[in-house]
Amino acid sequence: MDGRDWRHFLLPYEQAVEELKVKFKTMRAELKVRESYAPIEFVTGRVKRISSILEKAKRLNVPMDQLESGIEDIAGIRIMCQFVDDIHRVADFIRNRKDLSLVHEKDYITNYKESGYRSFHMIVEYPVQTALGLKKVLAEIQIRTLAMNFWATIEHSLNYKYKESLPDEVRLRLKKASEAAFILDNEMSSIRQEILNAQRGFEEKSNLVSQV
Ligand code: 0O2
DSSP states (O other): OOHHHHHHHHHHHHHHHHHHHHHHHHHHHHHHHHHSOOSOOEEEEEEOOHHHHHHHHHHHTOOGGGHHHHOTTSEEEEEEESSHHHHHHHHHHHHTOSSSEEEEEEETTTTOOTTOOOOEEEEEEEEEEETTEEEEEEEEEEEEEHHHHHHHHHHHHHHHHHGGGOOHHHHHHHHHHHHHHHHHHHHHHHTHHHHHHHHHHHHHHHHHHHHO
16 A cells, blocks of 8 residues: 555544544543543543554454454544543443444453553444445544553553563563552552542532632
8 A cells, every 4th residue: 555545544543533532522521510520531542553553464464455354453542540440331331332333342451461451442343424425444442540551651662662672671570560550550449439529529629719
């Protein structure tokens, strides 16, 4: 594929990412009004880089004419939550949506990866309305806590920098750091109600101040 072909190929994925970001940000705003607490802290999204698509296609033996079905994370959405329980609530909201359909889930929280990576992945099929008609694309929604995201962001940049040559010692320390993030998440979950009450009180006070 030349540059122009890639631009055409990626268009529906760009549209899917933009639309899904808006939808999950709207879900956050709606839940904040309805329940005064949103299980979603923030949302990001990206379209996979061409070099990264090619690398993954090579690693998984996906032929170039089967990228659409063979690479599931060309469109990627990331939803960050404060607590592990929130991840399951958000996953339930996604399962019940009528504007996308669930293809499969990967629970890297229960079955965390060798690297120490934890996150809940949902592969969905999302229909985008293009100028040429309806096109269904696959998107990967990653749901994680802030602590899981902190760890994954740093580990990803280190791996990107070192590729396969990440020193064993660093790899081991990263794995230990992921255990520390796991313990932090458990600890935060156990004082969840205390934290939520404090945040509500803080927000009510800020609202009163802004009304003066
Ligand atoms: P990019 O383009 O850099 O954003 P995999 O073999 O890991 O590619 P797998 O195991 O089926 O494939 O995982 P999946 O569900 O396709 O998700 C891949 C994405 O999950 C990665 O995208 C990361 O965002 C995240 N991920 C998976 N494993 C790890 C890990 O060990 N550390 C970190 N930091 N993130 C991970 P890419 O490939 O980085 O894509």
